[in-house]
Amino acid sequence: MSSAASDSKTEVGSYFISNYPPYSQWKKDALEAVVSALHSPAVETTPLGLYLHIPFCRKRCKFCYFKVFTDVTAPEVQRYVDALCNEISMVSETEVMKDRPFRFVYFGGGTPSFLSPKQLTKLAERLRQHITWDGAEEVTFECEPGTLSETKVKTLREELGVTRLSLGVENFSDKLLEENGRAHLSKQVFRAWEWIAEAEFPNVNIDLISGMVGETWDNWKDNIRQAIDMSPESVTIYQMELPFNTVISKDMLENHTTSPVADWTTKRAWVDYAFNEFLDAGYSISSAYTVVKDPSKVNFSYRDNLFKGADLLATGIASFGHVSGVHYQNVAELEQYLSTVESGSLPLGRGYVPTDHQRLIREMVLMLKLGYLDVNYFQSKFGVNILERWKSEWEKYVEDGWATISGDRIELTRYGLLRVDAMLPVFFEPEHQNVRYT
Numbered sequence: 001m002s003s004a005a006s007d008s009k010t011e012v013g014s015y016f017i018s019n020y021p022p023y024s025q026w027k028k029d030a031l032e033a034v035v036s037a038l039h040s041p042a043v044e045t046t047p048l049g050l051y052l053h054i055p056f057c058r059k060r061c062k063f064c065y066f067k068v069f070t071d072v073t074a075p076e077v078q079r080y081v082d083a084l085c086n087e088i089s090m091v092s093e094t095e096v097m098k099d100r101p102f103r104f105v106y107f108g109g110g111t112p113s114f115l116s117p118k119q120l121t122k123l124a125e126r127l128r129q130h131i132t133w134d135g136a137e138e139v140t141f142e143c144e145p146g147t148l149s150e151t152k153v154k155t156l157r158e159e160l161g162v163t164r165l166s167l168g169v170e171n172f173s174d175k176l177l178e179e180n181g182r183a184h185l186s187k188q189v190f191r192a193w194e195w196i197a198e199a200e201f202p203n204v205n206i207d208l209i210s211g212m213v214g215e216t217w218d219n220w221k222d223n224i225r226q227a228i229d230m231s232p233e234s235v236t237i238y239q240m241e242l243p244f245n246t247v248i249s250k251d252m253l254e255n256h257t258t259s260p261v262a263d264w265t266t267k268r269a270w271v272d273y274a275f276n277e278f279l280d281a282g283y284s285i286s287s288a289y290t291v292v293k294d295p296s297k298v299n300f301s302y303r304d305n306l307f308k309g310a311d312l313l314a315t316g317i318a319s320f321g322h323v324s325g326v327h328y329q330n331v332a333e334l335e336q337y338l339s340t341v342e343s344g345s346l347p348l349g350r351g352y353v354p355t356d357h358q359r360l361i362r363e364m365v366l367m368l369k370l371g372y373l374d375v376n377y378f379q380s381k382f383g384v385n386i387l388e389r390w391k392s393e394w395e396k397y398v399e400d401g402w403a404t405i406s407g408d409r410i411e412l413t414r415y416g417l418l419r420v421d422a423m424l425p426v427f428f429e430p431e432h433q434n435v436r437y438t
Contacts, residue, residue: 008263008264009258009259009263009264010211010240010241010242010259010261010262010263010264010267011242011259012242012243012244012249012252012253012259013241013242013243013244013436013437014241014243014244014436014437014438015239015241015421015422016238016241016421017365017366017421017424017425017437018366019320019327019362019366020354020358020361020362020365020366020428020432021352021354021358021362021428021429021432022428022432022435022436022437022438023320023329023437023438024435024436024437024438025352025432025435026327026328026329026350026351026352027350027351027352028349028350028351030326030328030350030351030352030353031328031348031349031350031351033326033351033353034323034326034328034348034351035346035348037096037323037324037325037326038091038094038095038096038323038346039094039095039096040095040096040324041095041096041098042096042098042100042311042323042324043324043325044309044311044324044325046305046308046309046310046311047103047104047301047305047310047311048097048100048101048102048103048310048311048312048313049102049103049104049105049106049301049302049305049306049310049311049312049313050088050102050104050105050106050131050133050312050313050315051105051106051108051312051313051314051315051316051319051320051321052084052088052105052106052107052108052112052315052316052319053067053084053108053109053110053314053315053316053317053318053319053330054084054107054108054109054110054111054112054114054115054316055067055068055069055080055109055110055316055317055318055334056068056069056070056072056077056080056109056110056111056114056115057069057070057109057110057111057114057144057183058070058111058114058144058146058147058183059181059182059183060181060247061180061181061182061183061247062180062181062213062246062247062248063180063181063209063212063213063240063242063246063247063248064181064246064247065243065244065245065246065438066109066110067110067317067318067332068109068110068111069110069334077114077115077119078119079338080317080334080338081115081119081122081123083337083338083341083342084123084315084316084341085123085126085127086341086342087315087316087341087346087347088126088127088130088131088315089129089130090341090344090345090346091313091315091346092130092131094313096311096313096323096324097313101132101135101136102131102132102133102135102136103136103137103138103301103305103310104136104137104138104139104140104301104302104305105133105136105138105139105140106139106140106302107139107140107141107142107160107162108140108142108319109142111142111143111144111147111168112141112142112143113141113142113143113144113147113148113152113156114144114147116152117149117151117152117155120152120155120156120159120160121155121159123160124159124160133161134161136161136163136301137163137299137301138163138164138203138299138300138301138302139160139161139162139163139164140162140163140164140165140166140302141156141160141162141164141165141166142166142168143156143165143166143167143168143192144168144183144184145167145168145169145184145188145189145191145192146183146184146185146188147183147184148188148192148195148196149195150195150198153192153195153196153198153199154195154199156199157199157200157201162201163201163202163203164201164202164203164204164205165196165201165203165204165205166204166205166206166207166236167189167192167193167196167204167205167206167207167232168206168207169189169206169207169208169227170182170207170208170209170212171208171209171212171215171219171223172186172189172222172223172226172227173186173214173219173222173223174186175214176212176213176214176215176219179212179213179214180212180213180214181247193230202233202297203233203234203297203298204232204233204234205232205233205234205235205236206227206230206232206234206235206236207235207236207237207238208223208224208227208235208236208237208238208274209237209238209239209240210237210238210239210240210262210267210270210271210274211239211240211261211262211266211267211270212240212261213248213260213261215262215270217270220270220273220274221273224273224274224277224278225277228277228278228281231293232293233292233293233294233297233298234286234290234291234292234293234298235274235278235283235290235291236289236290237271237274237289237290237291238289239264239267239268239271240261240262240267242259242261243438244438248260248261264419268418268419271418272414272418274291275291275414278291279291285371285417286298286300286370287300287303287369287370287371288369288370288371288412288417288418288420288421289369304370306322306366307363307366307367307369307370308363308367309322309325309359309362309363310322311323311324314328314329314330315330316330316337317330317331317332317333317334317337317347318330318331318332318337318349325353325354325359326351326352326353326354327351327352327353327354328348328349328350328351328352329348329349329350329351330347330348330349331347331348331349332349356382357429358429359382360378360382360384360386361427361428361429363378363381364378364386364427365424365427365428368410368412368420368423368424369420369421371411371412371417371420372409372410372411372412373386373409373410374408374409375387375408375409375410376408386410387405387410390426390427393426393427394410397416397423401413401415401416402415402416402419402423403416
């Protein structure tokens with residue numbers, strides 16, 4: 001696992017932490033437990049979510065580490081969509097789902113907006129034969145600006161009932177977009193923005209990336225200015241990292257080249273600047289990565305419920321799920337995924353059964369990304385005082401100016417918030433602190 005606790009160069013390795021124990025520890029031999037969890041009543045009364053993975057993109061970004069496919073034919077896309085619908089049909093019959101309503105639904109990728117309006121409509125119709133998300137408080141759909149049309153945007157709002165549209169802007173500079181392998185240019189962002197505004201989604205989020213190859217202070221300031229001018233309900237800012245399977249990472253490893261990405265000090269300074277500018281514009285900081293215009297209007301159901309251990313039924317190739325305390329991932333090879341679903345079986349690939357202590361660690365490190373922890377929450381749910389259990393670690397973070405403690409509330413300073421992912425591995429069990437994350 002790459003550590004960015006120091007202000008070092010951005011080297012190859014995963015930095016962003018989204019689960020615990022690390023994905024590299026998940027194994028096929030846990031699948032029996034996964035199957036049992038899926039085909040048994042839910043062991044906890046938790047919210048239920050659905051994740052749908054659409055793995056197609058017009059181009060593969062040079063920094064992308066997701067399971068995506070480019071240069072696919074229309075029949076190949078249709079075969080996948082059919083398989084996804086069939087998988088959801090099977091998932092809808094599992095005991096763990098029963099008659100539970102979906103609290104949140106997330107269409108992720110890849111590029112979900114790669115699908116045509118006709119395919120999206122058919123997907124919605126097929127899905128609603130087996131499930132409904134009409135009562136969900138959040139339906140999120142990820143979009144690449146260059147894949148949108150006025151008809152497609154209307155389809156998302158009217159046919160799929162999307163409540164939160166997330167637009168992958170990343171940067172407003174055409175030069176940087178091209179250099180980093182993005183498929184869209186800035187003019188497509190502004191064209192799509194008109195359609196999005198007319199559709200009146202309850203929440204529109206735009207993504208930015210701090211530290212894309214070629215980034216400069218002047219460009220970054222211009223990015224933030226343009227994002228504020230657009231006035232979205234929320235903005236998510238990621239700090240560029242280089243997991244092992246990106247184009248940039250492979251070039252660095254194979255050709256022994258130096259990192260072309262800004263160092264961590266610079267990236268954090270850029271995010272710090274962005275936070276200050278958004279605060280001045282009336283936004284609030286919602287997490288280490290997110291600002292929101294109106295906290296009373298915008299919630300993040302997918303994020304917040306997952307952080308607290310909600311069940312998530314994962315569908316599509318290589319997608320990650322979580323039911324009754326058990327983690328699982330679908331198979332990661334396309335033909336294997338398709339043929340498994342077409343044979344009438346769930347495409348389960350590997351899993352992990354965490355201990356109660358590991359579940360505590362998972363919730364604690366994920367919820368710390370929100371910038372604070374309520375000690376009483378963990379005492380009530382897990383019977384553990386996290387201040388006492390990790391006394392020396394918290395004392396060190398307070399001493400170093402990364403956090404403050406007042407009564408039963410642990411709160412990150414801005415300095416700590418900008419480095420939160422680098423803070424988390426110290427809470428891992430010893431056997432997981434120096435292993436590869438993915």
